[in-house]
Amino acid sequence: MDTNGATTSSTAGGGSTSKSSSKKHSRKPVYSRFTQQELPACKPILTPGLVVEIVDRYDESCVPSNYSNDKLKFIQNPSINKSCVRTLTVPKLMKSPVFIYYQLDNYYQNHRRYVKSRSDKQLRSVSDEKSTTDCSPEDKTVDGPIVPCGLVAWSLFNDTYWFSVNSKTIEVNKHDIAWKSDKEHKFGSNVYPKNFQSGGLIGGAKLNSSVPLSKQEDLMVWMRTAALPTFRKLYGKIEQDLQANEKIQVVIQNNYNTYSFSGKKKLVLSTTSWIGGKNDFLGIAYIIVGGLCLFLAVCFILLYVIKPRPLGDPSYLSWNRSPAGHPN
Amino acid sequence: MVLLSTSEPTGVAYVQTTNLDGESNLKTRYAKQETLQKIPEKENVSGLIKCEKPNRNIYGFQANMEVDGKQVSLGPSNIILRGCELKNTTWAVGVAVYAGSETKAMLNNSGAPSKRSRLETHMNLEIIFLSLFLVALCTVVSVCAAVWLRRHRDELDYLPFYRRKDFSEDEEKNYNYYGWGLEIFFTFLMSVIVFQIMIPISLYISMELVRVGQAYFMIRDAEMYDESSNTRFQCRALNINEDLGQIKYVFSDKTGTLTENMMEFQCASIWGVDYNGGKATSQDQKDGYFVQADGQVLRPKMVVKTDPELLQYVRNGKETKEGSYVHDFFLALAACNTIVPIIVDTPDPTLKLIDYQGESPDEQALVYAAAAYGFMLIERTSGHIVIDIQGERKRFNVLGLHEFDSDRKRMSVILGFPNQSVKVFVKGADTTMFSVIDRSLNTSIIRATEAHLQSYSSIGLRTLVIGMRELSTSEFEEWHSAFEVASTALMGRARLLRKIASNIESNLCILGASGIEDKLQQGVPEAIESLRTAGIKVWVLTGDKQETAISIGYSSKLLTSKMTQVIVNSNSKESCRKSLEDAIIMSKKLTTTSGTTNETGRTLGTGSTPVALIIDGTSLVYILDSELEERLFELACNCSVVLCCRVAPLQKAGIISLVKKRTSDMTLAIGDGANDVSMIQMADVGVGISGQEGRQAVMASDFAMGQFRFLVPLLFVHGHWNYQRMGYMILYNFYRNAVFVLVLFWYVLFTCFTLTTAINEWSSVLYSVIYTSVPTIVVGILDKDLSRLTLLKHPQLYGAGHRDECYNKTLFWITMLDTLYQSVVVFFIPLLAYWGSTIDAASIGDLWTLAVVILVNLHLAMDVIHWNWITHAAIWGSIIATFICVIVIDAIPSLVGYWAIFEIAKTRLFWFCLLAIIVTALIPRFVVKVLYQFYAPCDVQIAREAEKFWAQSQSAAVEVEMSPILDHPRR
DSSP states (O other), X not given: OEEEOOOOXXXXXXXXXXXXXXXXXXXXXXXOTTTTTOOOOOEEEOOOOOOOEEEEEOTXXXXXXXXXXOHXXXXXXXXXXXXXXXXXXXXXOBOSOEEEEEEEESOOTTOHHHHTSOOHHHHHOGXXXXXXXXXXXXXXXXXXXXXXXXXHHHTOOOOEEEEEETTEEEOOBOTTOSOHHIIIIISOTTOOOBSTTOSSSOOSOOOOTXXXXXXXXXXXXXXXXXXXXXXXXXXXXXXXXXXXXXXXXXXXXXXXXXXXXXXXXXXXXXXXXXXXXXXXXXXXXXXXXXXXXXXXXXXXXXXXXXXXXXXXXXXXXXXXXXTTOOOO | OEEEEESSTTOEEEEEOHHHHSOOSEEEEEOOHHXXXXXXXXXXXXXXXXXXXXXXXXXXXXXXXEETTEEEEEOGGGBOOTTOXXXXXXXXXXXXXXXGGGSHHHHTOOOOOOOXXXXXXXXXXXXXXXXXXXXXXXXXXHHHHHHHHHHTTTTTTTOTTTOOEEOSSSSOEESSOOHHHHHHHHHHHHHHHHHGGGSOHHHHHHHHHHHHHHHHHHHTOGGGOBTTTTBOOEEOOSSOGGGGGSEEXXXXXXXXXXXXXXXXXXEEEETTEEXXXXXXXXXXXXXXXXXXETTEEEEESSOOOOOHHHHHHHHHTTSSHHHHHHHHHHHHHHHSSOOEEEEEEOSSTTEEEEEEEOSOHHHHHHHHHHHHTTEEEEEEOSSEEEEEETTEEEEEEEEEEEOOOTTTOEEEEEEEOTTSOEEEEEEEXXXXXXXXXXXXXXXXXXXXXXXXXXXXXXXXXXXXXXXXXXXXXXXXXXXXXXXHHHHHOSSSHHHHHHHHHHHHSOSBEEEEEEEEEEEEOTTHHHHHHHHHHTTOEEEEEOSSOHHHHXXXXXXXXXXXXXXXXXXXXXXXXHHHHHHHHHHHHHHHHHHHHHHHHHHHTTTTTOOOOOEEEEEEHHHHHHHTTSTHHHHHHHHHHHOSEEEEESOOHHHHHHHHHHHHHHOOOEEEEEEOSGGGHHHHHHSSEEEEEOSSSOSHHHHHOSEEESOGGGHHIIIIIIIHHHHHHHHHHHHHXXXXXXXXXXXXXXXXXXXXXXXXXXXXXXXXXHIIIIISHHHHHHHXXXXXXXXXXXXXXXXXXXHHHHTTOSSOHHHHHHHHHHHXXXXXXXXXXHHHHTTTSSOBHHHHHHHHHXXXXXXXXXXXXXXXXSOOHHHHHHHHHHHHHHHHHHHHHTTOTTSTTTTHHHHHHTSHHHHHHHHHHHHHHHHHHHHHHHHHHHHSOOHHHHHHHIIIIIHHHHHOHHHHHHSOOOSSTTX
């Protein structure tokens, strides 16, 4: 199903004939959206609503061949240029908005050590800057507390993507990728990053310390720790249709280290349908369960027709049953 | 206490021993002649008493007393035991021989054991299973965690989500890592903390609350309110409510429990004529007979219904032949006893009541009856009695009295009439009386009386035969001199007296027989009948005599004429063994013969011959605590009825423990007196009757009520309900907690085994407190599988408890399997649906929370049988409360999951997941339930259907045919 929220307006043709001089005796019907049948309505059109999805795994191929045996060395060396170009083919028309995700596999963002290593208080207000007790080992530096502290923030994803079609850059909208509630309440507008990524080990992206946390949407998305070890995070949106068979050039800055734990990195371009992203499981589950229910219903009906048992018949009571057998 | 002296010049003290053996009649205790005179003068008495060590036997005592150099032997009749009450005796002086905890009464107390319900005992076993399961879960988690740590040991330092090394200091050191051995240990401990909800601690609290609720309804049950004594049902123990649904043995006291402890004269057979008082008594007799003397009206305290025909004879006096016999008969009733009349004042100064106090309630009843027919006993001293015969006071000299003893089973009194003639009146049990009656005289009358006796005892009356003989002067003289000699004899006085008595009690002329009804409590035969229909074995344990016990057995329908009685009366261990073995062989023969007839004659519907075992206290002394117990139990199992008579309080407890030791069946003891205390405490469930016999039984009991018949609603209605509710509640609570824990566990498998919970910690805590607790408690208190009427109509339905239908191992394991399945569904549907999506932990945690709560509550809703608005409110209210709680928790900005529920609820996938989870999870349970109910219905199920559909069919038979049959009426 696809719903289209727009309402079509039908002209109110009834009022044209009765243009009388006197307003008093105007027989023009009083305007109401009801009488004019202009109530807002949603008009469902049954469409298959297929989700088009492009998944590109790039962690392996974005490592130069001379480093393929020692990927760690490659990723840990800051002096190597890590940009990498990939070409994606759009299989079908992808209607705007096209969502850009990065997908990490085998990345346990739900590890207990990890999820606990954050300070939600600190993110909200400046006054709680020093409440970093849960954040160690990324709690403070010699210059003071780290904002945002903790492993979660420290390991912020820092691969970047540039998209272009026929050497024409596609705009990536990175606004409104985080929850509105996070922007307004959870991340303070007067909290600025401090001492972030200044320790001995750089975990991931650096933050612009002049931008308040409430504007750092990538951080917000990252800090919504994923529930499962295979997860996607919203990177941005392309607000234009991608035509079928279009070749998209992606320039990837392959910065993020997943090689140390053989995690996979994937770039995902996907549209959505009314039920969300591409996942066939629930559909299949519904078909199976629905079929099972139908089958059981038929079985019950058959059983009832073939072998009924009168309900509440006292002769079935154990002390009334004759020992010879069931009277049925 | 050894009696030294009493207010009576003869040294007699009347005591009541209700608290010891339950008999409410007066007993006599004697002070020894040697000490009798000394006390009133308040002189010092010095002496030495040597007595046996304190023991439990309340009918035995052996001691010697040395006073003034004389050896005096002391027996049980010389002591007053603790717990006895002095009656009609102003004072008594004695020497305390046993004190404190060494008294016989205290030794007979078995101490209050702590009782725990059977369901709870079973439950504790299952909780051990669950604990093992918990340990297994924790072990799995720790082992997996260990393997993971081991395999990734080289990566841990830099793993972004682990980061073992701390680089903030100058030197690198491990951060929060203590070597993998300790890490595993910590993982184990943490998993115990996370999964501890598996052990349903909250279940104990809910069980207590449910029991309080059940007790509330039991106490307020109008059908268990006793109007006559204005007592409600009392629930004194709160932890065994559900045991009431599984009782297999009922041990009942007789006096005060089955009977009202009130004898009533019912009918008499005089000179071969049956005067049956059953005919309607006219109104003018309602006040009964009374005597006017000195402007005062004397009236017996109790009104006995009279037979008009007989009354007529009495009024006519001695003129006719029949009249004279009737006259003698009632004279015998009034005189031949040891009753002491006591005149009681009433508020009305002209009216006085005569209260007859005496040792035997039978005698009391007979004297009241005689009074009602105009032979009112007014005064009794040791030398004479005054009887008011039809308004005419006559004084008779009591020349001699032979008291009742258990060998002769009769008593006699020798009266000197005003006209100098001497007559001996004898009354006694029919078995012994007919042997001393002169059979040559009046054979037809004897035969008629025998026939009447037969019919009396068959309707459960206690019978006594009365005989009379006129003594010639020579006979009297002879007797008198012998009596004098015997009563002053020092050695073997009792034997001598007995011999004299049997001499004089011979060649009697039969007067008639009396039938006394030991008045049963209201509804007792019906109650016993339905208890037996329900498959409950009723054992009667009484302190009474064997004859009494048997006659009560008949009148309460415990014994029927069809039954074969096996009587074990022995006084040595060997004879006991022999009689037990004989009895076993006999009962086996009877049951096997009946078994064969059963096989061949099943179609003819012949029942087996039931066997009734009657055993007395003396035999039990040898049987209990010896290897014969086994045999007794074997025998008792073959018998459908067991009657134990003359049992001491502790023996009652001994019998119960005998049964408890050998079967796992539940026992219930019901009694009213202090002598039942140890039995009440010993049984799994003790019920006290709050009757006339004091409060001790009630104090020791778990439940107390006004009447025996309340046992029926207590067991069949409340017991059944409580059992069903509690059984279901325990299973449900296991399920409820296990589902939640398993969902947590599955998640841990996807978090590197690190005990992260997607479900918010607050929700974990509130889960068993708010989200799911109220419905179980409400259902545990209010659910009814069957209506009261049906349960009372079909006592067989009580068998559900006997068969452990509501809670057993199979059910437990099936429930656990279902739990496993449901948890898999709850966890994996969202997991697969959201795999590789942007879902964050808090959101999917909310989904899991809501899914589990809704599922668990709907599961309960599926099993609720009796929906009322409270149930609706509790179940749907809980689901709504959960939503509210989840929303409130997610509205706290400082928590990780801020606003998650709103974000996820916006997506349709969330709702589709929820629906899929609930439907998929409940399908197997639903299918199994439907099939089971439809094709293998239990009795309760059929009765429930009958209740629903047959009630309608009474009014609209056609509609039933047409109504679509809902195979699950509760939905």
